[in-house]
Amino acid sequence: MSHTGSGGDGMDGRGGLWKRIRHWMSWGLHGAMTCEEFDRGLVDYLDGNLGPVAKRQIELHTVLCPHCHRYLRAYDRARRVAGEALREADEEALKTVPEDLVQAILAARRNGHEAAGDPG
Amino acid sequence: MERSETGQQDLDDEAVLVERLKAGDERAYELVVRRETGRLLAAARRLVRDEATAHDCVQEAFLSAFRAIDSFEPRSSVGAWLNRITINAALMRLRKERRLAETPIDDLLPVFDADGWRRDLVDVPDDDPESELERRRIREFVRAKIDMLPDGYRTALILRDLEGWSTREAAEALGIAEGAMKVRLHRARAALKSLIEPIWTGEVSA
Ligand SMILES: [Zn+2]
Numbered sequence: 001m002s003h004t005g006s007g008g009d010g011m012d013g014r015g016g017l018w019k020r021i022r023h024w025m026s027w028g029l030h031g032a033m034t035c036e037e038f039d040r041g042l043v044d045y046l047d048g049n050l051g052p053v054a055k056r057q058i059e060l061h062t063v064l065c066p067h068c069h070r071y072l073r074a075y076d077r078a079r080r081v082a083g084e085a086l087r088e089a090d091e092e093a094l095k096t097v098p099e100d101l102v103q104a105i106l107a108a109r110r111n112g113h114e115a116a117g118d119p120g
Numbered sequence: 121m122e123r124s125e126t127g128q129q130d131l132d133d134e135a136v137l138v139e140r141l142k143a144g145d146e147r148a149y150e151l152v153v154r155r156e157t158g159r160l161l162a163a164a165r166r167l168v169r170d171e172a173t174a175h176d177c178v179q180e181a182f183l184s185a186f187r188a189i190d191s192f193e194p195r196s197s198v199g200a201w202l203n204r205i206t207i208n209a210a211l212m213r214l215r216k217e218r219r220l221a222e223t224p225i226d227d228l229l230p231v232f233d234a235d236g237w238r239r240d241l242v243d244v245p246d247d248d249p250e251s252e253l254e255r256r257r258i259r260e261f262v263r264a265k266i267d268m269l270p271d272g273y274r275t276a277l278i279l280r281d282l283e284g285w286s287t288r289e290a291a292e293a294l295g296i297a298e299g300a301m302k303v304r305l306h307r308a309r310a311a312l313k314s315l316i317e318p319i320w321t322g323e324v325s326a
Contacts, residue, residue, distance in 0.1 A: 034236030043302045047287070067238040071230065074242040074320070078313035079281045082266060085259035086282050090162040097158035101175050105153050105182045112183060 033057050038068050042075065134197060141189050141198070153182060156199050160206040166278055167210040169267070177213060181206035207283065211275065211293050219271040220294060222304065228311035242313075243321050258319055265315035273308035280305050 033041075038061045044050050045058045062069050130136045140148035157178060164174035164181075185192075185205045192201060214220050231239040249255055266274060279290040291301035318324040 034232075035230075035238035036232045036236035039230060039232075039238075039306075043287075043306045065238070067241050070242045070244060071238060071240070074244045074313050074317065075309055077244055077320075078316055079277075079309050081258065081262050081316070082277060082309075082312055083282050085262040085266065086166060086278070088256075088259050089166075089263055090159065093162040093165070094158040097154075097161070098175070101161065101178065102153055102157050104175075105157065105179050106150060108179055108183055109149060109186065 032064075033061050035061075035065060035068050038062075038065070039071075042072070046076070135194065138189075138192060138194060138198060141186065142192075149186065152198060152202075156202050159199065160202055163203055163283075164206050164210045166282075167207065167275060168213055169271075173213055174210070177209040178206055181209045184209075203283075207279070208293060214271055214275065215295065220275060222272050223270040225270065225273065225307065225311050228314040229307060230310055242317060245320055261319050261324070262312075262316050265312060268315060269308060269311060273304060273311060276301065276304040277308040277312065281309070 038058060041050065041054060041058050045055065050058065062072055130140075137148055137152070141152065160178045160181060161174055164177040165171070168174050168177060181202060185202055192198070196204075211220075233239055249258070266277070269277065275294065276290065279285045279293065280287070285293070287298050287301050287305075290305075291298045294301065294304075296304070
């Protein structure tokens with residue numbers, strides 16, 4: 001992916017409108033946040049840790065900004081699919097538990113008992 | 121039933137199991153080892169990414185857990201308790217080996233212009249693919265990408281998004297401040313998103 005610098009707003013093919021929305025968000029709309037501020041609030045937002053004002057700001061930004069709207073969806077999808085992918089690997093691992101490890105753990109406990117003796 | 125003999129069915133009852141463990145019952149111990157080792161090993165492997173080290177972590181966890189069995193409080197299950205101890209053992213390893221340092225992954229993080237506006241416009245399909253085979257391939261692809269994340273980020277992602285730990289718990293276990301933990305988690309998710317994006321945009325086929 002390359003960033004061509006000038007005309008970056010035009011990359012989604014709706015540069016003019018988008019520019020106006022951004023302008024409006026920065027100056028016309030009290031309390032609107034930039035994409036970068038939106039980004040910084042995501043973890044708390046998804047954890048439900050934001051106060052009502054900050055939460056509303058995030059939600060408003062999601063509605064107004066197509067970039068962040070899509071970003072949030074991709075971000076959320078990524079964390080969900082990560083969980084699914086790792087859990088699937090667990091299920092595979094459960095099918096073959098190494099018996100030598102089980103034996104080593106059982107033996108370590110027996111040895112530990114003998115070594116520790118009776119403190120009483 | 122004989123006084124001193126504990127039957128298999130009784131051990132299925134978590135409260136009885138804990139009682140027997142506290143009493144030092146060998147059979148109860150073996151049952152827990154057999155029941156939990158697979159799951160614990162998977163948890164340790166995910167973090168340390170090395171089979172022998174993962175084995176050591178699980179063994180260490182069982183030994184330290186059952187040395188401390190008297191302090192076990194039935195707020196959680198024995199399995200969940202062991203899971204936590206195993207993860208902490210694995211994190212200790214990572215910390216000792218200095219593998220948890222934050223390494224730069226800037227090229228995977230979102231780009232903003234000077235005014236704070238986002239530069240990238242991601243394309244994500246609305247739904248998961250319908251075919252189970254394809255979903256399975258995606259999960260495989262995602263696992264490979266998770267493996268590519270530096271330890272410090274992968275760990276943050278696993279603790280929060282898989283193990284379900286709170287920010288505070290994860291921060292404590294990693295020995296960092298809560299604010300730093302949030303930043304690390306955010307970067308881990310953002311980086312993973314960048315890594316798996318090609319499969320959504322069709323640049324890589326599942
Ligand atoms: Zn935005």
